[in-house]
Amino acid sequence: MRLASSLLCFALSSLSTGVLADPAPAQPLDLATYQPHLTVPRIAGPLVIDGDLSKPEWRQAAVIPSLTQNTPQTGQPTEFQSVVYIMRDDSHLYIGMHNVDPDPSQIQVHTLQRDGDQSYDDRIAIMLNPFDDHRNAYVFRINAGGARTDGVESNGIDTPDFGWDGIWEAKTRRVPGGWDVEVAFSTRSLQFPTDSDRWGFNIARTMPRNSIVTKWAIIDPAYSAFSPQRYGILDGMAGLKSGSGLEITPYVLARSDQIDPQAKRVEVGGEVKYSFTPQLSGTLTVNTDFAQTEADSQQINLTRFSLFFPEKRQFFLDGSNLFAFNNGTLNGNLNGGFTAFYSRDIGLADGQTVPIDDGAKLIGRVGDLSLGVLDVDTGQTGSMSAQNLFVGRFAYNLTDTLQVGTLLTRGDPSGATDAAFNSVDAAWQTNQFFGHQFVARAWDANTSGAQNPGLTRGYGYELQYPNYSWYADLQQDTYGDAFNVPLGFLPRPGTRQTWEEFGWFPTPPAPTRINFWQLDENYDQIDDLSGHLQSYQLRFIPGVAFTDGSDFYPQVYREYEALSAPFAIDNNVTIPAGVYVFQHWRIAADTPVKPLRLTVQTTWGAFYTGKVRDDFVQLNYSGLAGKLELGLTNESVFGYLAEGHFVQRLWQLNAAWSFSPDLSLSSFVQYDSSVDQLGFNTRLHWAISADKDLYVVWNRNWRQSVMTLTPGTPDVADTVIVKLAWNFSR
Numbered sequence: 001m002r003l004a005s006s007l008l009c010f011a012l013s014s015l016s017t018g019v020l021a022d023p024a025p026a027q028p029l030d031l032a033t034y035q036p037h038l039t040v041p042r043i044a045g046p047l048v049i050d051g052d053l054s055k056p057e058w059r060q061a062a063v064i065p066s067l068t069q070n071t072p073q074t075g076q077p078t079e080f081q082s083v084v085y086i087m088r089d090d091s092h093l094y095i096g097m098h099n100v101d102p103d104p105s106q107i108q109v110h111t112l113q114r115d116g117d118q119s120y121d122d123r124i125a126i127m128l129n130p131f132d133d134h135r136n137a138y139v140f141r142i143n144a145g146g147a148r149t150d151g152v153e154s155n156g157i158d159t160p161d162f163g164w165d166g167i168w169e170a171k172t173r174r175v176p177g178g179w180d181v182e183v184a185f186s187t188r189s190l191q192f193p194t195d196s197d198r199w200g201f202n203i204a205r206t207m208p209r210n211s212i213v214t215k216w217a218i219i220d221p222a223y224s225a226f227s228p229q230r231y232g233i234l235d236g237m238a239g240l241k242s243g244s245g246l247e248i249t250p251y252v253l254a255r256s257d258q259i260d261p262q263a264k265r266v267e268v269g270g271e272v273k274y275s276f277t278p279q280l281s282g283t284l285t286v287n288t289d290f291a292q293t294e295a296d297s298q299q300i301n302l303t304r305f306s307l308f309f310p311e312k313r314q315f316f317l318d319g320s321n322l323f324a325f326n327n328g329t330l331n332g333n334l335n336g337g338f339t340a341f342y343s344r345d346i347g348l349a350d351g352q353t354v355p356i357d358d359g360a361k362l363i364g365r366v367g368d369l370s371l372g373v374l375d376v377d378t379g380q381t382g383s384m385s386a387q388n389l390f391v392g393r394f395a396y397n398l399t400d401t402l403q404v405g406t407l408l409t410r411g412d413p414s415g416a417t418d419a420a421f422n423s424v425d426a427a428w429q430t431n432q433f434f435g436h437q438f439v440a441r442a443w444d445a446n447t448s449g450a451q452n453p454g455l456t457r458g459y460g461y462e463l464q465y466p467n468y469s470w471y472a473d474l475q476q477d478t479y480g481d482a483f484n485v486p487l488g489f490l491p492r493p494g495t496r497q498t499w500e501e502f503g504w505f506p507t508p509p510a511p512t513r514i515n516f517w518q519l520d521e522n523y524d525q526i527d528d529l530s531g532h533l534q535s536y537q538l539r540f541i542p543g544v545a546f547t548d549g550s551d552f553y554p555q556v557y558r559e560y561e562a563l564s565a566p567f568a569i570d571n572n573v574t575i576p577a578g579v580y581v582f583q584h585w586r587i588a589a590d591t592p593v594k595p596l597r598l599t600v601q602t603t604w605g606a607f608y609t610g611k612v613r614d615d616f617v618q619l620n621y622s623g624l625a626g627k628l629e630l631g632l633t634n635e636s637v638f639g640y641l642a643e644g645h646f647v648q649r650l651w652q653l654n655a656a657w658s659f660s661p662d663l664s665l666s667s668f669v670q671y672d673s674s675v676d677q678l679g680f681n682t683r684l685h686w687a688i689s690a691d692k693d694l695y696v697v698w699n700r701n702w703r704q705s706v707m708t709l710t711p712g713t714p715d716v717a718d719t720v721i722v723k724l725a726w727n728f729s730r
Helices: 002-015 056-060
Strands: 037-039 062-064 068-071 082-088 092-100 123-129 137-143 148-153 168-175 178-186 198-207 212-215 232-235 246-257 265-277 280-288 356-366 369-378 387-397 402-410 420-433 436-448 457-466 470-479 495-504 514-528 533-546 551-563 567-570 573-575 578-590 596-607 610-623 628-641 644-660 663-672 677-689 692-702 716-726
Touching (some): 037 062, 056 082, 092 123, 092 198, 137 178, 148 168, 567 628, 573 628
Antiparallel strands (some): 068 212, 082 092, 092 178, 123 198, 168 178, 246 716, 265 280, 356 369, 387 402, 402 420, 420 436, 495 514, 578 596, 596 610, 644 663, 677 692
16 A cells, blocks of 8 residues: 555656656755745646546646655654645636545545634644745644635734635545645635745644644744745745625525514625735625624633633734734733723624624735724714724734734724723744844734723733743733723733743654643733732643643642622622632543544642632534544533532533535534523534525524423524625626
């Protein structure tokens, strides 16, 4: 079988008469300077995408003859060979890839859903950085079953936002000794400079059953495949057409609610998008609706602060990377941290859904300036009046390593204040810090509209050493007690917060079943503005990750909480004000990557005036080559406090059937015992083509506690929604 695979790989390579890419580097690798190049030939096009690499057009492609092992054994030979073919026409970039597998029966596919979780699948990842700015990129993943996921990378961070959706096609095909994939990226949904001949590019392949990752560029394991700092280079990209610049995406939505007859209606709305240049586009939305959005996954909250829920609405996800201020992420374990612009505040205020009448968005780049501007009008609902909300983010690349920016917001979704947020930030990052990565960030902001007097300013900095074997991070931030961010997320204003983390992740030499060891500690401290300690958490995490995808992490926590007021942790249990110091332990483990995967996490120990045990169990099954997906999750918290005992349980069931990578039916059911609420969301998604989608959604939620339903009263909110979205563009 291995001989046959090698011969097939050689035969496919021989088909191409295009230019060979720079070969994989000889050993030892020069990780600091290695950057491959490839010249992309132009074909007449268009190309039919069906997963067949034997079509004659592929003989004209440029060839990357092999990829290099990135992890776990950097630069070492591997049986998992790959050959990559690249070519273009006037409006598409085409990529083909033949993937040799020494045991094709072990190829793993756990999902066929669009934007599904491919973490445990045999897959490839393609990264495009049309501006070659070492900071931003488009990210695409395709698993061996043909499922697609896409997103955007921003500000040099290696954690993509997979909420963005582009216009592209991908098909896979099983072949003797492995599998092939064929991809076409339409330039209609990409921003790029039409006069630039040079794009940043990388491609990677992942085999999760043994944790092997191979890449074309950025072989250094300190960088993920998504890190845009040192992609390879595609030459010959000038002259691509950017389309007519006009995209129209109307939708027709039919809604039926069995309780509220007034809700039975047909709505028409949509978006108009115009690209002023290939780098700058504007979008106008009218009668905005988010019917197709997945339901939020509920969380058990044992703190006195609000929880963070991710954005899932496509209008706000498109271009979200361009609104990211100071890295845009939360940090810390104590419900602290800060997100300057939290888009979920728009259309969702004080737990209520607020209608969005219209909105306009401008996103893109002008030279070294990137910008995101958003203006939204919300409608009146309940006691909330109509509001106008504005967000503007501008960032300028002074050099390849230094970026400065500002974020401005105006408005309050609840209408309670006339709020404004004005800020500046700066980020410096390099991969030449003694041959490694180093990042330094700082920010400063002032606000208005707070209903209480006090400090209206916030500021902070971060120093990060995000490398493979060694990792270090230090952050310090101050938030005034009148630091007012109704369009942001700040659970704990009026505080000074410090976060530090230091970790060592060594990889043992081959042969080994261990992917890496872990020895990590982090410390999170929150003080009030007078310097009095409010909270701290010290966490120590040793552990081991195996090459088969299993892992084991014992952990120990020590926490301090100073409660200035009583805190209701449950409906019947209130913790009194006072100072509490307690310690608890946690064991977390995952079984190997198989069709059936078990995740277990158990926490136990002291907790305020007593003890607590938190048991988390998740069982996932995938069968029939990813067509069937089942997931059952249970978290049960048992509290034994001096003030009383409590039990909180959260049950969640996910089920999905994918007829193909373009047609799937999924259902999500959850029950939260703390509020005695049951609900489910069922969604049919048909990707008719790369730019046409049909959604049929059925939501059912019990409005009252399900254990205390009153006979004869309408306690069920039952909604059926049909939404057809059609993208008209050329």
